[in-house]
Amino acid sequence: MLKDITLGQYFPVESVLHRMDPRFKIIEIMLFIVILFAGDSFWILALGTVFVLLAQCLSNIPMKMIWKSIKPILPILALTALLNLLFIDDGDVLFQWKILKITQGGITTSLFMMIRIVLLIIGSSLLTYTTSPILLTDAIESLMSPLKKIKFPVHEMAMMMSIALRFIPTLLEETDKIMSAQKARGATLDNGKLIDRVKALIPIMIPLFVSAFRRAEELATAMECRCYRGGEGRTRLRRLKAQARDYIGFVVCMLFLAASVTINILVK
């Protein structure tokens, strides 16, 4: 089913990571990305692995879900590895066949790249698994609020994001339903020539657009009926408030950053 696609889905269980302030989590994941991409030694990857493992332990997210987040990028991973393997010409030649050449450097780089991407994906999925989309947009709005000074429509942006996020599952569900309804009338969706397949989309796309527009209109009316007028002076139901654990988490992240800087200096 369409709904089973993990769109960085929220995984509702109890854990320290779930309760942490989403603003801190966003900043920390950014630090993590900086750590990963600022160095090019395997020690950095080891550090990143420790970081991810630590976060996983605190998150109560089963390993199965972590694996589920990596699975979709396996083809990309394989491709990156292959390209690195074939086109990096550095160090001892281990194997040569006509113009294809595999070098020591190629192997190291492709391994390095693969691990780096996997760590990146696991890190960011841990963020989305432990933070509900609504909290995530709240946090983004809060983090971007200094931009209001230069007249950037931060609140409107966040509102658009949360509406979009709110309606992704609804629209997926609707697509599922329309697909089922048309299948019940004998529509075939997954075979035939390309042109047939494109044509087969019409019975799904048209009802879907009609209903998306209908929903948008209904929502707009509902918002107007409740006198929605933007973010000015609006108070919040969920106030983001940093607590001791957030500061501790932040300090731990800074320690990781310091460790990575040290590693980078030592390796040079």
Next chain:
Amino acid sequence: MKSLSILETEDLTYTYSAGTPFEKTAVDHVNLSIEKNAMIGVIGHTGSGKSTLMQHFNGLLRPTSGKVLLDGQDIWADKKRLRDVRFRVGLVFQYPEYQLFEETVYKDISFGPKNMGLSDAQIKERVLETAEMIGLSEELLKRSPFALSGGQKRRAAIAGVMAMRPEILILDEPCAGLDPKGRDKLLRRICEYQKKTQSTVLLVSHSMEDVAEYTQKLLVMNKSKLFCYDDTAAVFRRTEELSAMGLRIPQIAGVMHTLRQKGYALPEDIYTVEQARDAILTLLRKGGAAAC
């Protein structure tokens, strides 16, 4: 009578989102045998798994375990035949008007028959006949489906499935959101369709009055399990059990029940207003004023 049944299920079980915190078994070990040429009501409290069960009958959902047999053959045995199963078992979803997409109502109704590979002449015959049965005038057929009223859209969408002449037609709450007069008209037309085509019609409904009036048999779902599948009258005799699961017998049946308790010699098994009226009139004529 095994020979008369067309659709059977064997230990049919279906679990949504298996292996996640949202796991939910919506159909739990259901064994059924549905006969040919019958009007069958499907009732059950909201969330009891009616819609989920219905989607198994035409192979839209694949059972987590168990089987669905059409004419004794597992519909999942050969995936290539699944499409034929869908032509033989027509399913009309709740709020089917959201599936309309063609330029004209005529074209939309012919979508199913066209997928079956019928000739243009056959399609035309089917569409016109179905439109007539469901009560759509020829003038409406030329219009865009988006320019119809809600009730007309509903009828057009139902016609789209009826036009495939399925041996089993499943309607998931076809009357949701229609006015009382519209409901009656639609149900009567569905009934006529059933008699004319000699097919099996499964009618999912929340209205006990409707199923009492139009169906001969009832399939009752309760908390993902099949509670019973029996004659409508026999099901309504189990008043206490039904109300325990959040269902009630038709209002008029309640009235008759109270009257019987007060000592009036009224027959049992009366579930429609007409039957009740006749019974009371007969009683009055027999006993005259003395009975009252």
